[in-house]
Amino acid sequence: MPDMPAVSAGSMVDVVANVRIGGEGRELLAHPDAERDGLFDLWISGGRVVDIAPAGNLRRRGTVLDAEDAWAIPGLRDHHVHALQAALFLDRPTVAPAIGAAEALRIAAGAAPEADGRRVLVGMRHAFWHDAPALASLDDATGRTPTYLVNGDLHSVWMNSAAFAREGIAPDPSGLVREQAAFDVCNALHDVDVAVADGALERMAARAAARGLVGISDLEMGWQTDAWRRRADAGWDLLRVASGIYPQHLARAIVQGLETGDALDSTGLITVGAVKIVSDGSLGTRTAATSAPYRGGGRGAMNLGRDESVETITRAAGAGLASTVHAIGDVAVTAALDAFALAEVPGRIEHAQLVAASDVPRFARLGVEASVQPQHALDDRELTDALWADQQATPYPLRALGDAGANLLFGSDAPVSTLDPWVQIAAAVARTDDGRAAWRPEQAVDARTALAASTAGGSAHPHVIEPGAIADLAIIAEDPLAAAPDELRAMPVHATLLAGRVTHLA
Secondary structure, eight states: OOOOOOOOTTOBOSEEEEEEEOSTTHHHHOOTTSSSOOOEEEEEETTEEEEEEETTSSOOOSSEEEOTTOEEEEOEEEEEEOHHHHHHHTTSOBOTTOSSHHHHHHHHHTOOOOTTSOEEEEEEOGGGOSSOOOHHHHHHHHTTSOEEEEETTSSEEEEOHHHHHHHTOOOOTTOEEEHHHHHHHHHHHTOOOHHHHHHHHHHHHHHHHTTTEEEEEEOOSSOOHHHHHHHHHTTOOSOEEEEEEOGGGHHHHHHTTOOTTOBSSTTSOEEEEEEEEEOBOOTTTTOSOOSSOOTTSOOOOBSSOHHHHHHHHHHHHHTTOOEEEEEOSHHHHHHHHHHHHHHTOOEEEEEOOEEOGGGHHHHHHHTEEEEEOHHHHHHTHHHHHHHSTTOOSEESOHHHHHHTTOOEEEOOTBTTSOSOHHHHHHHHHHSOSSSSOOSSGGGOOOHHHHHHHTSTTOSSSOOOOSTTSBOOEEEESSOTTTOOHHHHHTOOEEEEEETTEEEEEO
């Protein structure tokens, strides 16, 4: 018998041999009398699984990837990424370790400017600081070099006077810009040379594939359609990408005849995503719209009225475009659900970090998916307990939403949290990541639900490993439904396949 072709990154695999089924579909193949599921061979052709047979029962041909007793799961998807920002942030200095403004100033003063003369730092968490940001102190530390400290939630930026002048914005004594002004500044900060942007995205995609990711929903601001077409023409092949559209570009999308799900390239890897509406702010910037006041005052604010949301959702739906609404506070969540109900179309809500009990069952009833980021609950547990202590609505109600029939879709909101699906899965299951007792453990979900929520269809419609399914697969070291939270978080990924092609091989 001739030697089998060697497997390497980029190989088209014909057979995944000696593998255990670790995701949806495992019961179809289980051996009831055995202590463990058996070993199987997955046969792939035309980018799909075409047969599943007990290992060795059929003669293997073509390119064979020997899983060596590892586990196959559906390829994972991150349903909420700001792709370009996430990519660029990997190469930018961070002030995340700073416990106060003074320490952040020291870090900022020592950071080198980028090629365009701007000094950009990321990971600020000023809501946790004991001393407040101030324009004067940042000026003293950073001088005439335009300096920007981007908050971890992307909803505020601390800038010095030189940065305000460069952006043409009147300076605030705090040095902070928030919400739309912050979004505009962030858009300017990632307006970099095409080669720099695309190189950073390629590196990010390789890291994502190494964690079993096969796809992302890109909700980067600005008109991203042309950029993704350019990347497709240049050979982008590591991840599926659904590229979102913002309301200010809706007319442009309609004129071009774009519809959600349409392919933007010949391979079909890059598609049109949903129209994203940003209805309120964030917890960390204290701008998420809530029914009860924050500790310290304020209730956040809505960025737009219900009628405007309904009009946008209806107009988009009429053109074949789905909508998703950023809604963090309970007031915003209620308004988003109302808007979908009035528009009489299904949709999606991003974040849903604070949800009234009466709204939980409305998600499933209205066909509104819950695109949530489990790690945010752990990153913000102290902030939530401090600022939302007087709220009657439930923070991060993952279990409640799932039990009520809502389709859970997990994501990272990268760069807000790391682009690693195993971090989100572990956070959802354990509700802790640092040895402390679980935070609100009644809202934890089981590993099967968490894994399903990290696939393309979500918890209600998970990707199933079965004949006819797209061969988007991850080969991992352990059974994900039996692994402990720490094992989930550090899950070794041996290989990732995108329609049968190897995008990562350890």
